[in-house]
Amino acid sequence: MKPPRFEYLRPDSVGAAVALLNEHGEGARILAGGQSLIPMMNFRIAQPSHLIDITRVPGLDAITDEGNAITIGAAVRQSTVEYSPVVKDRCPLLVEALKWVAHEPIRHRGTVCGSLAHADPHSELAATSLALNATFTVVGASGERQVPAVDFFIGPFTTVIESGEMLSSVSFPVVPAGSGYAIDEFSRTHGNFAIAGGVSVIQLGADGKVASATLSMFGMASRAFRAFAAEERLIGSMPTAEAIAEAADLALVDVDCSADMHGSEEYRAHLGRVYAGRVLTSAVARAQGGSK
Amino acid sequence: MSNIDKHEITLNINGNSTSLTVEGRTLLHDTLRRAGMVSVHAGCEHGVCGACTVRINGQSARSCITLAVQVDGDEITTVESLAKGEELNIIQEAFWRRHGLQCGFCTPGMLMRVTEFLEENPDPTRDEAREAIASNLCRCTGYQHIIDSVIEAAARLRGEEWSDDAGIPARELGDATEVSN
Ligand SMILES: Cc1cc2nc3c(=O)[nH]c(=O)nc-3n(C[C@H](O)[C@H](O)[C@H](O)COP(=O)(O)OP(=O)(O)OC[C@H]3O[C@@H](n4cnc5c(N)ncnc54)[C@H](O)[C@@H]3O)c2cc1C
Ligand code: FES
Ligand code: FES
Numbered sequence: 001m002k003p004p005r006f007e008y009l010r011p012d013s014v015g016a017a018v019a020l021l022n023e024h025g026e027g028a029r030i031l032a033g034g035q036s037l038i039p040m041m042n043f044r045i046a047q048p049s050h051l052i053d054i055t056r057v058p059g060l061d062a063i064t065d066e067g068n069a070i071t072i073g074a075a076v077r078q079s080t081v082e083y084s085p086v087v088k089d090r091c092p093l094l095v096e097a098l099k100w101v102a103h104e105p106i107r108h109r110g111t112v113c114g115s116l117a118h119a120d121p122h123s124e125l126a127a128t129s130l131a132l133n134a135t136f137t138v139v140g141a142s143g144e145r146q147v148p149a150v151d152f153f154i155g156p157f158t159t160v161i162e163s164g165e166m167l168s169s170v171s172f173p174v175v176p177a178g179s180g181y182a183i184d185e186f187s188r189t190h191g192n193f194a195i196a197g198g199v200s201v202i203q204l205g206a207d208g209k210v211a212s213a214t215l216s217m218f219g220m221a222s223r224a225f226r227a228f229a230a231e232e233r234l235i236g237s238m239p240t241a242e243a244i245a246e247a248a249d250l251a252l253v254d255v256d257c258s259a260d261m262h263g264s265e266e267y268r269a270h271l272g273r274v275y276a277g278r279v280l281t282s283a284v285a286r287a288q289g290g291s292k
Numbered sequence: 293m294s295n296i297d298k299h300e301i302t303l304n305i306n307g308n309s310t311s312l313t314v315e316g317r318t319l320l321h322d323t324l325r326r327a328g329m330v331s332v333h334a335g336c337e338h339g340v341c342g343a344c345t346v347r348i349n350g351q352s353a354r355s356c357i358t359l360a361v362q363v364d365g366d367e368i369t370t371v372e373s374l375a376k377g378e379e380l381n382i383i384q385e386a387f388w389r390r391h392g393l394q395c396g397f398c399t400p401g402m403l404m405r406v407t408e409f410l411e412e413n414p415d416p417t418r419d420e421a422r423e424a425i426a427s428n429l430c431r432c433t434g435y436q437h438i439i440d441s442v443i444e445a446a447a448r449l450r451g452e453e454w455s456d457d458a459g460i461p462a463r464e465l466g467d468a469t470e471v472s473n
Contacts (some may be wrong), residue, residue: 009360109357190423
C-alpha cells in the first residue's frame with residue numbers, strides 16, 4: 001500500500017506544466033489534491049513515471065466572478081469553493097453538490113478540477129457541471145480550447161483531455177434568477193460514493209411553464225450523463241406532478257445501468273427514476289418559490 | 293527511472309521546524325511516524341478510514357493519501373500536540389471519561405477531527421457531531437460513546453461545569469436512550 005517510484009515535479013506556471021507533460025509523455029500525470037490519484041497509486045492501479053504537482057502554480061488557485069459565470073482554477077480545493085461567499089451567492093448549487101462529495105478532510109485537499117478530470121461515474125461535480133452547462137478550459141502545447149460539459153466526459157474515468165493536455169479551469173454559469181435547482185443522491189452513508197443520484201436546474205416562464213430544464217444523473221452508469229428525453233418531456237409543459245413523473249420515467253432511456261455489490265441494474269434503474277423525480281420536484285418547487 | 297527521486301523538505305511538526313529528506317513517493321503518515329509521531333496510525337492507506345487524520349495548516353486531512361513533498365513548508369499537527377506532559381487536554385479527558393475509545397486505534401484520527409470540529413462549532417447537536425465524525429471509522433465503540441465524549445468536551449470547552457459523575461445533559465440524551473432499552 002505504498003506508491004511505486006516516480007519523479008515529483010512542481011512547475012510554477014501552466015505553460016511549464018504542459019511542457020513537462022509533453023516532455024515525459026504517457027507516463028506523466030497531473031497531481032492536484034491527490035485524493036483519487038494517490039489511493040490509486042497505493043493500490044498500484046496507477047503507476048505514473050512523473051507527477052506534475054500544479055497546486056502551487058500562481059493564479060491557478062483563483063475563484064473569479066465573471067458576471068455570468070464563476071471560474072474555478074485547477075488548484076482550488078473543494079472546501080475553498082464550499083465556503084466561498086461568492087460561490088454561495090452566485091452558484092449555490094455547487095455548494096450543495098460539494099456537501100455530498102466525500103467528507104470534510106478529503107474536501108480540504110481535493111480540487112474541483114481534479115474531480116472533474118478524474119471523471120468518476122459517481123461524481124456529483126461531473127453531474128453538476130452537466131446540469132449547469134459548465135465550460136472546461138483545456139490547455140495543451142498548441143494553446144487552449146473550450147469544451148462544453150456535454151462533450152467533456154466520454155467514459156468511465158475518461159474525458160476529452162488528451163495526453164499532453166491539462167484542465168486549467170472550469171466555468172460554471174450563474175443560475176439565473178427565477179430558476180430552481182436541486183441535487184440528491186442515495187448512498188450507503190452520507191459521504192460514500194452515490195449508488196444513484198440526480199441534479200436538475202429548472203427555469204419557469206411567466207406563464208408558469210417550464211422554459212428550460214436540465215437533468216443529469218450520476219452513480220448509475222459508465223459516466224455522468226444528461227437525461228435529454230426527460231428534459232424534452234418537461235420543456236414547454238406545466239410542471240405538474242404527472243409531467244414530472246413522466247419525465248422521471250424517461251430519465252434512463254437508452255442507458256445501460258451498472259451493476260455491482262451495491263445493486264443490480266434493475267435496482268439502480270429504479271433508484272435512478274426515483275431520484276430523477278425527486279430532484280425535478282424540488283427544482284420545480286424552488287423555481288415556483290422564487291428562490292435562486 | 294535511474295535515480296531515486298529525493299527532496300529536501302521542511303515541515304513544521306507540532307511547532308517544531310523539521311528538515312527532512314524524503315522520496316517523492318513517501319507518504320506523509322510514514323514521514324510523521326519516522327519523525328516520532330507514532331500517534332499517526334495507518335489503517336486502510338487509501339483514504340477511507342480516517343485513522344491517519346492529522347491537521348495540515350489547521351485543516352484535517354488524510355496523511356495516507358498525501359505525499360510528504362506536497363506539504364513542504366506546511367504546519368502539521370498531530371495528537372502529540374494535545375496533552376501537556378501527562379495531563380490530558382479537555383477533549384482527550386472527555387474521551388477517557390466517556391469511554392470514547394476501546395482499542396484506541398481510531399482515536400488519534402478522531403481526536404484531530406473532533407478538535408477541528410469543536411473549534412468551528414463549539415455548541416454542536418448530537419447529529420452535527422455524528423456528521424462531523426462520519427469521516428472516521430471506529431470498529432469498537434459503536435460511536436455512541438464517541439458522540440457522548442464530543443458533547444461533554446464541547447460543554448467543558450464552553451466553560452460549563454462538569455463533575456466526574458455529571459451526566460450528558462437531558463436534551464442530548466436522544467439516541468442514547470433509544471438504544472438502551
Ligand atoms: C474516502 C473517499 C471518498 C470519496 N468520496 C467521493 C464522493 O462521494 N464523490 C466524489 O465525487 N468524489 C469522492 N472522492 C474523490 C475526491 O473527490 C477527489 O478529491 C477527487 O475525485 C479528485 O480530486 P483531486 O484534486 O484530489 O485530484 P487527483 O487525485 O490529484 O487527480 C485525480 C485524477 O485527475 C487528474 N487531474 C487532476 N487535476 C487535473 C488537471 N487540472 N488537468 C488534468 N488532469 C488532472 C490526475 O492526473 C488524476 O488522474 C472520494 C475520495 C476518497 C478518498
Ligand atoms: S489510513 Fe488513512 S484513511 Fe485509512
Ligand atoms: S476504539 Fe477501536 S477502532 Fe475505535
